Amino acid sequence: MSRESKKQPLLTAKQTAELFDILAESISPTPELNHGSKLDLIVAVVLSAQSTDKQVNKVTEELWKTCKTCQDYIDLGEEALAEKIKTLGLYRNKAKSIVGLCKILLENHHGDVPGAMEELIKLPGVGRKTANVVLNVGFGMPTVPVDTHVFRVANRTGLVNEKKPEKTELQLLKKIPKKHLQHAHHYLLLHGRYTCKAIKPSCQRCQIAQLCKKSGLNKQTQTRESQGSR
Numbered sequence: 001m002s003r004e005s006k007k008q009p010l011l012t013a014k015q016t017a018e019l020f021d022i023l024a025e026s027i028s029p030t031p032e033l034n035h036g037s038k039l040d041l042i043v044a045v046v047l048s049a050q051s052t053d054k055q056v057n058k059v060t061e062e063l064w065k066t067c068k069t070c071q072d073y074i075d076l077g078e079e080a081l082a083e084k085i086k087t088l089g090l091y092r093n094k095a096k097s098i099v100g101l102c103k104i105l106l107e108n109h110h111g112d113v114p115g116a117m118e119e120l121i122k123l124p125g126v127g128r129k130t131a132n133v134v135l136n137v138g139f140g141m142p143t144v145p146v147d148t149h150v151f152r153v154a155n156r157t158g159l160v161n162e163k164k165p166e167k168t169e170l171q172l173l174k175k176i177p178k179k180h181l182q183h184a185h186h187y188l189l190l191h192g193r194y195t196c197k198a199i200k201p202s203c204q205r206c207q208i209a210q211l212c213k214k215s216g217l218n219k220q221t222q223t224r225e226s227q228g229s230r
């Protein structure tokens with residue numbers, strides 16, 4: 001069992017509130033994935049699996065010059081779409097999912113993206129995390145999509161102690177103060193992307209280090225690394 005998976009004490013409600021107050025003061029909850037319409041958004045989130053937001057933004061900048069509606073993607077077809085997105089990982093699967101979801105949106109939802117989890121997760125390439133991003137960013141709902149960054153930060157800090165993303169999501173929904181729920185996943189995601197990185201987290205300049213249950217994790221990582229290199 002790794003050190004990070006050991007049971008650790010959780011933050012109290014007061015500490016949780018303080019942690020989100022601090023993150024809310026220092027992080028702007030702006031999505032880094034470009035989008036205009038809700039269709040753009042769901043396409044961008046499907047494209048973002050195992051790709052960076054920067055890579056996806058570069059691809060969608062060109063793609064959206066010609067693909068604006070479900071019919072545009074269907075007319076383009078899987079092969080040509082795959083060609084346009086081939087700089088991204090899993091591009092063939094992504095092209096198949098996007099054309100497939102556009103067909104369903106056109107047949108069942110008049111070409112619109114539905115604002116309900118149970119409908120979204122029926123679409124090809126759309127899992128719970130993607131659906132939660134669409135509901136949060138596209139529909140302004142207070143959902144908490146749990147990606148790799150949110151999962152890592154939530155478990156390191158002591159907000160939760162869970163092994164699965166879905167359980168982490170459900171615990172976060174219970175614990176995050178209502179006033180921060182709408183933007184909470186952006187705070188955790190951006191904190192994870194730029195400060196609490198998977199390898200060598202920047203604990204020295206971390207604004208929530210005084211609350212975090214794993215503060216100093218970077219030193220442990222470095223010590224283990226230096227011991228390993230002897």
Ligand code: SF4
Binds near residue numbers: 197201206207212
């Ligand atoms: S103190 Fe370190 S481990 Fe804790 S949240 Fe900050 S960067 Fe992450």
